[in-house]
Amino acid sequence: MINMVKIAIDAMGGDYAPEAVIEGVEQARDLFEDTVFLLYGKREVINQHLKNRDRIQVINADEVITMEDEPVRAVRRKKNSSIVMAATAVKEGQADAFFSAGNSGAVLAAGLFIVGRIKGIDRPGLVTALPVVRNAKQSNFVMMDIGANADSKPVNLQQYAVLGTYYAERMMKAQSPRVALLNNGTEDDKGNKVHKAAFELLQQTADINFIGNVESRDLLNGVADVVVTDGFTGNAVLKSIEGTARSMLGLVKDAVYNTGVSGKLGGLLLKNGFNQIRSQMDYSQYGGAVLLGLKAPVVKAHGSSKATTIVNTIRQIRQMVATDIVPGVAAYYANQQANQQASVDKSVEND
Amino acid sequence: MTKEEIFNKIAAIIADRFEVDQSTVTNEINLEQDLDADSIDFVEFVLELEDTFGSEISDEDAEKLNTVGEVVDYIAARQAK
Incomplete structure (x- = not known):
């Protein structure tokens, strides 16, 4: 059976x-x-x-x-x-x-x-999959923590890196997933005290493929497979991605439909394209957020x-x-x- | 259960949960200050006490428990009822 x-x-x-x-x-x-x-x-x-x-x-x-x-x-x-x-x-x-x-x-x-x-x-974290756009080699990445713990210690971030690696390997079929620390710059010495200490700790962690710091503007381009962050920052970044995507689509729609008859006709032709973008950005297709x-x-x-x-x-x-x-x-x-x-x-x- | 037995059980829980040597646990240890327990650690600890000693501990009572000795006294008093 x-x-x-x-x-x-x-x-x-x-x-x-x-x-x-x-x-x-x-x-x-x-x-x-x-x-x-x-x-x-x-x-x-x-x-x-x-x-x-x-x-x-x-x-x-x-x-x-x-x-x-x-x-x-x-x-x-x-x-x-x-x-x-x-x-x-x-x-x-x-x-x-x-x-x-x-x-x-x-x-x-x-x-x-x-x-x-x-x-x-020590502390479980929330992980979610997010889309990667305009990159033929990668269709998504995972981010952790997206809001379970507002305050994180370096050791918590190290554990998110390990947990995220397991998730990316087994759920996204990523081979030796690239782990990155979300920071306010890509240089090794960027960030506040927690991030600097976390960077050192991640560098010393065997069993993960740590590639360094990444900035939030590069996330959707597929700069990493596992993005590690504290829950406060992760939640703010997730919501800004969601909000920006929604606002941009709205702006484009307005621009198309406000240009008279030709715009409306063009809009009709673009409708499938818009729907495709919306479904690509819709991360609920990957399910819910997992407390890992x-x-x-x-x-x-x-x-x-x-x-x-x-x-x-x-x-x-x-x-x-x-x-x-x-x-x-x-x-x-x-x-x-x-x-x-x-x-x-x-x-x-x-x- | 005698107070000593209660203490030993609680000391074992603390040693396991906060990764300290059981022999170093005394009645005077303050959970928040000496064990660096945050609110999540504390709720987990209270839940484990409930499971171990089989009675519910209200949030109001739990808030008053600061040291290991206070926890032992509280459990002993509850069992005497």
Whole structure:
């Protein structure tokens, strides 16, 4: 018998929940025959929308963590919420991964406090794939951390580099992924204290292919496969990429349509081109943001996710489970700690 | 469970979580100042206490716990109830 992948899903999270989540789960169920879905939420509401229960188990969760709830407190108090119950199913081994489009802070807190960190990882970080444009050799890159931790120490950035390397190798099929540190210049001595120390540490880290500092303006050109940054900067950069792309497309559209009849005709001819640009820039095609460094995949999709993004995220989770990213990282850090212990023992012997 | 047993269990959790030698853990150790615990470390520690001793610790109570000794006293008092 094939090994079934089991995904615990918060049916109540997101702007269009539970309808969009359920619709996406049903589409994914029809696409992926080796996957079982555990749907957590208000049973009667889910049942109203569910068309076919094949490989979908509904587990009643009376409480819902809303966007207004304070994350850590909500995760501690609302034990019967869909987020807490779904994360607990992963902790207890009933599911392989946890997925929600709900309250970001609560999803991160549930991942961190319920699913738990891999031994050796100080702080898990959020990773996402972003598009590379106008480069025949590369179609995307990963950036980490995009907002789990506002303050990062150099050692956190070093761990993001290792985690990002695993993600790029196994999810993007990048060979010996180029790791770069996002900085305010490309020279080796650029940046604040944390970045200068992180640069040194990354240079000394075996097992990663560190290529130095990169600037945010070069990211979409494919300057690296793994871009390492603290969560504060990563989040600001991600949002500025999103915002700039949207504004530029708007500007181009205005320019085309404001030039009278000829412009409108030209615009019609360009419509497919515009749509292509939009779909290339739409990073929800790669699924959600993954909180990497935990004992199981924990994935947060955008609050505005519709069924298609839910399906893409489930595809992404299946790939994460199939490529053993979490066991790979856990083995890497177990090995690191064993080596450290061995060198400590050796130095004691030599004393 | 005696206070000594509670202390030993807590010392073992701290040694594992904060990577210190268990023999160096004393009642006087301040979690935030001596172990450099940030808010995430602290919540994780409280959750592990809940799992280990089987009772829930409210946020209000948790905020008052600063030293290892205070944690031991708190758990002992809860178990006596």
